[in-house]
Amino acid sequence: MQSLLLLVDRVSTWLGQIFAWVIVALTLMITWEVFSRYVLNAPHDWALDVQIMLYGTLFMMAGAYTLAKNGHVRGDVLYGFFRPRTQATLDLILYFLFYMPGVVAMTYAGWIFANESAAIRESTFSATPLPVYPFKFVIPIAGAMLLLQGIVEIVRCIQCIQRGAWPSREQDVEEVDVDKLKAMVHVKDEDIQALDKFVAPHGGSK
Numbered sequence: 001m002q003s004l005l006l007l008v009d010r011v012s013t014w015l016g017q018i019f020a021w022v023i024v025a026l027t028l029m030i031t032w033e034v035f036s037r038y039v040l041n042a043p044h045d046w047a048l049d050v051q052i053m054l055y056g057t058l059f060m061m062a063g064a065y066t067l068a069k070n071g072h073v074r075g076d077v078l079y080g081f082f083r084p085r086t087q088a089t090l091d092l093i094l095y096f097l098f099y100m101p102g103v104v105a106m107t108y109a110g111w112i113f114a115n116e117s118a119a120i121r122e123s124t125f126s127a128t129p130l131p132v133y134p135f136k137f138v139i140p141i142a143g144a145m146l147l148l149q150g151i152v153e154i155v156r157c158i159q160c161i162q163r164g165a166w167p168s169r170e171q172d173v174e175e176v177d178v179d180k181l182k183a184m185v186h187v188k189d190e191d192i193q194a195l196d197k198f199v200a201p202h203g204g205s206k
Contacts, residue, residue, distance in 0.1 A: 001155070002167060008152045009068045009169055012145060016065025022058040026051060049124040053135045060142035064149040070169065088160035095154050103150055107143030114140055 029051065037043040066072055079087060117133035124130045160166045 005152050005155060005167070006169070008148055012064040012068040012149050015145065016062055016068075019058055019061040022054050026054050026058070029054075044128075045126045046124070046128045046130055049126055049130055053130075053132070057135060057138050060138050061145075063142055064145035067146065067149045067153060068169070084160050084165050088157040088166070092154060092157040092161070095150060095157065099150055100147075100154075103143055103146045107140050107147055110136075110139030110143050 029047070033044060033047045033051075079090070082090070114133065114136040117136045120133075122132045122136070124132055156167050156169070
């Protein structure tokens, strides 16, 4: 079971890392558009439409990745003081009351929305019309990934309630742990203190 949960984590992470490159594309495009508009005096009427579609794609596809990393916003001021079992029970209730109904509705409605858009070959209203319907299929795809990752998180909640501790999850980016870093490079506190004499001001000792 744990290997299956981690597999879903890896898929969410992989998709999140791929679509993170949209940030680079957006940055380059906005930079070029600003240069083109204010230096070359040659703005593009379709630029804003593309930016909106790319940002929407990034926003939607980052959801499952963020959930897999336990990175969504919550009231940690209170939540962090709860025992793991209490945290898991609260999460489980909220998943069933709000998360799952909302994600199922978004996925279902998004699929209908995308198909209707494809049926009429929907495009933007700019002077240079761009196809919109391919991007609208991002909605049900993102919803399906959120649904799958949500099921994984529900299973984790149940496991935590049973065992009293949260199960492991796929790691990606985490804050630097100084103690782990010291152990990795085989450095002790005594070694660091021995180097102080080389960096301390010469006039500091008596």
